[in-house]
Amino acid sequence: MSKNYLLIYSEQLATEIELLCQNTKAPSNTLFQIRKSSSSIYANIREANYGQSKADMLSKFEISLKECSETEGWLQLLYNTNTIDEKTFKMHRNLCGRIRRMLISSCKTLKESIK
Numbered sequence: 001m002s003k004n005y006l007l008i009y010s011e012q013l014a015t016e017i018e019l020l021c022q023n024t025k026a027p028s029n030t031l032f033q034i035r036k037s038s039s040s041i042y043a044n045i046r047e048a049n050y051g052q053s054k055a056d057m058l059s060k061f062e063i064s065l066k067e068c069s070e071t072e073g074w075l076q077l078l079y080n081t082n083t084i085d086e087k088t089f090k091m092h093r094n095l096c097g098r099i100r101r102m103l104i105s106s107c108k109t110l111k112e113s114i115k
Helices: 005-022 028-048 054-080 086-114
Strands: none
Touching: 005 028, 005 054, 005 086, 028 054, 054 086
């Protein structure tokens, strides 16, 4: 059985963001929002693996894609406000980018198979 890298990377991102939030001093709303968006990526990808249909799976992936963009936005805000350093920002942003590209590809494939 092949590894589900989308699930692996999304779990890694959610875990790393949670640990980052536990060790970062930032406004509580910002930390709440980035925790919420990053964990939503992971949760929706897990749900998609047990989708009731291809359309349901596509919907979960599209939600994950939006949450991925939101997470990148919160990371940018944390970096812009000097809450996280450049290395931390780039590491997490790059992981988000990897997940986003995989989701875009998965959504494209699913849309073609639904037609």
